[in-house]
Amino acid sequence: xxxxxxxxxxVIGSTTAAADGNVxxxxxxxxxxxxISGIGVYYPDGTETQRIGIIxxxxxxxxxxxxxxxxxxxxxxxxxWIKE
Numbered sequence: 160x161x162x163x164x165x166x167x168x169x170v171i172g173s174t175t176a177a178a179d180g181n182v183x184x185x186x187x188x189x190x191x192x193x194x195i196s197g198i199g200v201y202y203p204d205g206t207e208t209q210r211i212g213i214i215x216x217x218x219x220x221x222x223x224x225x226x227x228x229x230x231x232x233x234x235x236x237x238x239x240w241i242k243e
Contacts, residue, residue: 160213164203170215171237177212 162168180198187193200208217236225232 171217171219172215172233173220174214175212177210179208
């Protein structure tokens with residue numbers, strides 16, 4: 160998220176899990192434990208991220224072929240973008 164305020168940046172990767180903020184434990188009847196994230200986290204423009212996630216500028220996922228070849232496809236895409 161911090162990169163979003165810097166000029167000429169590009170976020171490459173996949174959307175985050177959309178569960179951010181602090182984590183609070185709740186103990187339910189029967190001693191059942193659960194946890195929730197309870198603080199809102201927002202982009203600098205006020206857009207919330209809870210239940211939405213950090214959405215990249217370029218959606219990219221590693222492939223099985225790339226992993227087997229020992230390649231970091233996301234890093235390679237970032238390097239290509241920098242060279243442009």
